[in-house]
Amino acid sequence: MTGRGTRETGNGGERYVEEALAMARGEGDPQGGAARTRPVLPQDPDIEEALALVREESPSSPAAPAEAATRGFPAGAGDSPAAPRHRAATPWPRARALAERAARSVPPRAPVTRRPEAALGLVLAAPLPALTDLPSFDTSAMDGWAVAGPGPWDVREEGVLAGHAGHGPLDDGEAVRIATGARVPPDTTAILRSEHGRTDDKGRLHATRDPAHGQDIRPRGQECRSGDHLLSAGTVVTPAVLGLAAAAGYDSLAVLPPPRAEVLVLGDELLTEGLPKDGLIRDALGPMLPPWLRALGAEVLAVRRIADDERALRKAITRSAADLIVTTGGTASGPVDHVHPTLAKLDAELLVDGVQVRPGHPMLLARLGEGRHLVGLPGNPLAAVSGLCTLAEPLLRVLAGRPVPEPYTLPVREAVQGHPHDTRLVPVTVRGEYAVPLHFNGPAMLRGIAAADALAVVPPGGTGPGAELELLDLPWALAGIGVCLA
Numbered sequence: 001m002t003g004r005g006t007r008e009t010g011n012g013g014e015r016y017v018e019e020a021l022a023m024a025r026g027e028g029d030p031q032g033g034a035a036r037t038r039p040v041l042p043q044d045p046d047i048e049e050a051l052a053l054v055r056e057e058s059p060s061s062p063a064a065p066a067e068a069a070t071r072g073f074p075a076g077a078g079d080s081p082a083a084p085r086h087r088a089a090t091p092w093p094r095a096r097a098l099a100e101r102a103a104r105s106v107p108p109r110a111p112v113t114r115r116p117e118a119a120l121g122l123v124l125a126a127p128l129p130a131l132t133d134l135p136s137f138d139t140s141a142m143d144g145w146a147v148a149g150p151g152p153w154d155v156r157e158e159g160v161l162a163g164h165a166g167h168g169p170l171d172d173g174e175a176v177r178i179a180t181g182a183r184v185p186p187d188t189t190a191i192l193r194s195e196h197g198r199t200d201d202k203g204r205l206h207a208t209r210d211p212a213h214g215q216d217i218r219p220r221g222q223e224c225r226s227g228d229h230l231l232s233a234g235t236v237v238t239p240a241v242l243g244l245a246a247a248a249g250y251d252s253l254a255v256l257p258p259p260r261a262e263v264l265v266l267g268d269e270l271l272t273e274g275l276p277k278d279g280l281i282r283d284a285l286g287p288m289l290p291p292w293l294r295a296l297g298a299e300v301l302a303v304r305r306i307a308d309d310e311r312a313l314r315k316a317i318t319r320s321a322a323d324l325i326v327t328t329g330g331t332a333s334g335p336v337d338h339v340h341p342t343l344a345k346l347d348a349e350l351l352v353d354g355v356q357v358r359p360g361h362p363m364l365l366a367r368l369g370e371g372r373h374l375v376g377l378p379g380n381p382l383a384a385v386s387g388l389c390t391l392a393e394p395l396l397r398v399l400a401g402r403p404v405p406e407p408y409t410l411p412v413r414e415a416v417q418g419h420p421h422d423t424r425l426v427p428v429t430v431r432g433e434y435a436v437p438l439h440f441n442g443p444a445m446l447r448g449i450a451a452a453d454a455l456a457v458v459p460p461g462g463t464g465p466g467a468e469l470e471l472l473d474l475p476w477a478l479a480g481i482g483v484c485l486a
């Protein structure tokens with residue numbers, strides 16, 4: 001990690017929480033300052049968030065869940081909706097490492113050959129040698145004249161255009177008009193740019209600025225010789241790689257096959273069109289997850305909407321051919337939260353069952369069988385984003401063979417409220433040298449993340465202004481290969 005600064009520790013988080021509580025009670029500044037003039041609305045998202053933080057059960061409190069067995073499942077959702085789940089939430093960095101490790105345990109799939117345009121966003125399975133010299137012939141770099149020897153020159157009548165067959169050799173004192181990209185005739189000593197030459201009334205060419213020997217000639221093989229190593233295995237196929245591969249003679253590329261993902265959207269309360277009504281809401285995750293998963297390197301096989309029905313969920317999981325099933329909702333212990341009981345019935349191995357991160361702490365990662373995994377994202381939309389970035393990103397990155405992104409930090413422009421014990425992921429926008437935290441960052445809100453460039457990793461307790469925070473770039477903020485794939 002680069003440039004990580006000191007992090008403010010101690011009870012900064014609690015202070016914000018105290019402040020928010022005091023404000024919510026209408027008590028003004030709890031530090032003893034003048035009372036605030038800003039009216040405190042009950043719906044103020046920041047204050048609601050702060051209130052939620054203190055109301056939450058602390059992992060270190062006596063009521064906190066005890067250590068859990070790795071395969072420990074809670075009682076079935078129907079058995080006791082309010083029963084606390086006996087499990088140990090995984091620290092956030094460890095959850096990411098476990099997701100990476102889970103993917104590394106998957107046997108690699110055989111490389112595939114794809115048309116270059118179908119390889120965009122995938123990773124080269126083998127080094128890419130040049131199939132030709134580049135340029136493949138001596139090329140004029142400018143419009144003007146190919147000249148031989150010192151001037152003035154007699155100009156031959158026929159010119160040389162790019163894409164045309166070669167011209168005969170020039171004699172000393174001869175010139176021929178030439179276009180950028182055209183083959184340079186044999187025995188040419190330089191290209192005289194059109195703006196550096198003039199012809200007299202006898203048609204002889206004079207230089208207004210003498211060209212140096214070899215000027216503006218791109219010699220054959222200047223960029224590479226046939227067989228030269230151009231790119232290493234593991235390189236992500238970007239638009240520029242497509243261009244280079246085409247220039248170097250490729251009609252197809254050997255790439256690693258993308259991991260196959262399937263999205264199962266759970267919830268009876270979800271509408272796919274129109275306005276929310278009668279307690280029903282729009283499904284925000286069905287539209288968001290497929291392009292996001294593609295941006296993370298996956299091929300999305302299907303998005304299925306599953307009613308709150310354990311059997312339907314089990315059937316969908318069993319039938320799926322995906323390497324990674326991503327479920328949304330149903331991770332908590334409500335009466336219709338079927339993910340845990342279903343995984344238990346499938347004898348899945350829970351690798352991560354809850355993470356010490358806000359939002360998104362009920363997220364989970366399970367191994368379903370050889371090479372097959374399931375990431376359970378919480379239903380609250382920003383909590384689902386947190387699960388994507390925490391568990392799905394490392395897993396898909398490794399399965400796709402993509403390189404580890406270089407971690408980086410930026411100072412945060414304002415203080416950021418932290419959770420007392422857990423990591424927080426907060427949407428930020430990058431402005432110059434600073435990360436600016438965005439509002440509307442509650443678990444059920446997408447307004448912040450929709451305007452964000454990255455998620456800032458806020459340590460327990462929060463930070464003051466200027467603290468260096470690790471940033472997780474959102475895929476499209478990297479000039480997204482995902483955008484290219486969409």
Ligand SMILES: Nc1nc2c(c(=O)[nH]1)N[C@H]1C(S)=C(S)[C@@H](COP(=O)(O)OP(=O)(O)OC[C@H]3O[C@@H](n4cnc5c(N)ncnc54)[C@H](O)[C@@H]3O)O[C@H]1N2
Binds near residue numbers: 328330333381
């Ligand atoms: N007793 C407890 N209740 C809850 C806990 C807890 O620890 N104990 N955790 C809370 C947290 S934190 C989260 S996050 C949620 C996670 O809930 P689930 O994963 O079970 O998700 P649901 O209950 O199905 O939905 C939660 C919320 O999100 C809305 N939702 C669901 N899917 C979508 C979608 N596709 N698009 C838009 N919104 C969606 C759903 O309507 C709910 O409002 O549990 C808390 N409860």
Ligand code: MOO
Binds near residue numbers: 359360361362382
């Ligand atoms: O409230 Mo929940 O932290 O996972 O979104």
